Amino acid sequence: MNKGILQNNSTVIAFVQRVLDIVIIVSCLWVAVTLEGLPWLIQHTTAALLAVFLFHFTSELDELYISWRGLSIIKELKKVVSHWCVCVATLFLSVYFLAPQYLEPAGLQLSWFVLVILSLSTYRVILRLLLRLLRAQGINTRTVVIAGAGHLGQKLANTIVTHSSFGLVFSGYYDDNRSEDNVVAAQTLGNLELLIKECKEGGIDRVYIALPPHAYERRNWLVKELSDSTASVYIVPDIYTYQLLHARSDSIVGIPTISIYDSPIDGSNAIIKRVEDIVLSMLILILISPVLFGLALAVKFTSKGPIFFKQNRYGVDGKPIKVWKFRSMNVMEDGAKVTQATKNDRRFTPIGQFIRKTSLDELPQFINVLQGSMSIVGPRPHAVAHNEEYRKLVDGYMLRHKVKPGITGWAQINGWRGETDTLDKMEKRIEFDLDYIRNWSLLLDLKIVFLTIFKGFVNKNAY
Incomplete structure (x- = not known):
């Protein structure tokens, strides 16, 4: 079966981590049961096996067990x-x-949860430190050279030198052209013919080909010649030219591809995000149900019109959705032209400005979250008319629709909410939205939810 060209490294370390993760999940439950003074029962065995299965199922989907050489420990x-x-x-x-009585008491569940997190994280940090010490002694290192001393090759070299703990030892450049930069010129060992000769002699572990796109014939020739050596050869694509959004490699029946505009919320991450949304939205709706009821009565009896305002917005992938809000105005604008709310806007109902300034008008959007059209955290949805206007003015504007829109977001807690009366304000909001998508994680979502309590509800720009 053809598995494709681009494959993740499968190492002994990855195998050891798989085994350790199983041992830790099971042993931590045993420790938690022992601390509670309980006997080990069949339900504990079942829970341990289910946890191991679920953890490894999502981890394999999300490629946790890869070679992390050169990648962030935080990630x-x-x-x-x-x-x-x-x-x-x-x-x-x-x-x-x-x-309900399957894993009682509640302290058992909490102890197991915390012990596993601490154990899984601690041994990975220790493993990284151990590998770093070994690599500092010259053990488990790889000698690398870069074919191409241009901007891409220099960027790669600087990264390798800066992060010595990766175990990659930069030896120098090989390029047909002499660099005008004296430092780069001093690090250039020779031309590409010399590189081929030295690779065939076996003195180089890895070659990173960072030639510019217009040198594709020279690159193809180099790749062919290096096939007659034992060096590991890597092609470094010049993707820094583009405004990347969660770039990653993939393959279609063996044909390698590199995405430059993609969403991180896919596969197991989509499951994580959906579980997060369902759990949090259900808890929040239960807690705020008296507030929702009170606001609904207030809207109904202070002005004529419906309680809810359902506005057309763009959802994930630009598909239309209906966003729920408590009505705060005497008009129901939802056409080709939508006038943004301004300070002391005459269209406000008696309580309209208050519920907008405090973001109480947006509480019904937790219903959107349960329905699956929105997420608790994500780029705030704009009116369709505003989308069509700003997509022509702001580069990368529509990329914010690679994920579900959210009730709160990274831009909002950083102060970029409310009226966007200048193009600079919208550009700044989009900058934070795209930064959120690039760096999405469950922890980032929880951080944004927590900060929203202090920064997201009331804001000087909200009206």
């Missing part, structure tokens, strides 16, 4: 914590609704 830990949170949420919610 790895975020993935670990996210997958364990999804696993625990699924397991504990199932137990709560199907068999």
Whole structure:
């Protein structure tokens, strides 16, 4: 079976991590049961097996067990914590609704949850530190050279040198043209013919080909010649030219592709995001139900018109959705031209300005979240008329629709909400929206939800 050209490295370390994760999940439950003074029962065995299955299922989908050489420990830990949170949420919610006494007392569940997070994270940090020490002694390192001393090759070289803990030792450049930069010129070991000769002699572990796009014939020749050596060869695509949005590699029946505009909320991440939305929105709706009822009465009896205003907005992938809000104005604008609310707007109902300034008008959007058309955290949805206007003015504007729109977002807690009366304000909002999509994680979502309590409801720009 053709598995494609681009494959993740499968290492002994990855195998050891799989085994350790199983041992930790099971042993931490045993420790938690022991601390509670309980005997080990069949339900504990079942819970441990289900947890192991769920954790490894989501981890394999999200490619947790890859070679993390050169990748961030923070990113790895975020993935670990996210997958364990999804696993625990699924397991504990199932137990709560199907068999409430299955994993009692509640302290057992909390102890197991915390012990596993601490153990999974701690051993990974220790493993990274151990590998760093070994690589500092010259063990488990790789000698690398870069074919191409242009801007792309220099960017790669600087990254390798800066992050010595990756275990990559930069030896120099090979390029047919002499660089005008004296430092780069001093690090250039020779031309591409010399590179081929030295690779065939076996003195180089890795070659990163960072030639510019217009040198494709020279690159193809180099790749062919290096096939007669034992060096590992990597092609570095010049993707820095583009405004990347969660770039990643993929393959279609063996044909490698690189996405430059993509969403991080896919596969297991989509499951994580949906579980997060359902759990949080249900809890919040239960807590705020008296407030919703009171606001509904206030809207109804202070002005003529419906309680709710359902406005057309763009959802994920630009598909139309109906966004719920408490009506705050005497008009129901939803056409080709929508006038943004301004300070002391005459269109406000008696309580309209108050509920908009405090964001209480947006509370019904938790219903949108339960329906699946919105998320709790994501770029705020704009009116369709505003989308059509700003997509022509702001580069990358429509990329914010690669994820579901949210009730709160990264831009909002950083102060970029309310009226966008200048293009600069909208550009800044889009900048934060795209930054959120690039760096999405469960922990980032929880951080935004927490900060919304202090920064997101009342804002000087909200009216």
